Amino acid sequence: MKKFSQLLAVSLLVSGLFASQGQAKEQIATSTGWTIDPAHSSARFTVKHMMISNVNGSFGKVTGNVQYDGQNLPKSNVDAVIDVSSINTNEPKRDEHLKSKDFFDAEKFPTITFKSKKITTTDDGFKILGTLTMHGVSKDITLDAEPMGPVVNAHGKTRTGTSASAKVNRKDFGIAFNQALDNGGAVVSDDVKITLDVELVQAAPKPQG
Secondary structure, three states, rough: HHHHHHHHHHHHHHHHHHHHHHHHHHHOOOOOOEEHHHHHHHEEEEEEEEEOEEEEEEOOOOEEEEEEOOOOOOHOEEEEEHHHHHEEEOHHHHHHHHHHOOOOOOOOOEEEEEEEEEEOOOOOOOEEEEEEEEEEEEEEEEEEEEEEEEEEOOOOOOEEEEEEEEEEHHHOOOOOOOOOOOOEOOOEEEEEEEEEEEEEEEOOOOOOO
């Protein structure tokens, strides 16, 4: 009897999980608003150092909103804000240098923003064309996005997420500081790979009337 009860409990748990997944997928298929959860989101970047190794860093404070319409994708949009002062490369002196006028000039340009213009589907996700504004310069880039979820958590909140990446040339944004090497290379590469890892919480519906 005890074993049967355990099996029944597991069956109910699995059934509930699949019901929650189905409910979440139904919700995300319609027009819904989402808020980026800053506690579970970050923006990462990778650059070459001295042309021989990769240096990785991240911005720990990412906020913003997403409007997703599964039935009319052109109406969907992404609006994200990154706090430059939250940069972390696991080396405090390097972080301070990156926040200085040589690089991001965080005092003058405290945020990096991304605003989407067009979202299209691919075989395994989305392509998000939008405007990246960094260091006071705005350029259009395309993010390759991989969707994750959705799920309903223990508190009944629907959550989903995505990992979106692109490669940019930092000089296009006026971040040109560098030091030449004896072999003709540079201390810091121009190309930077950026990745946005965001977790989204479905926004509460607006009251009617």
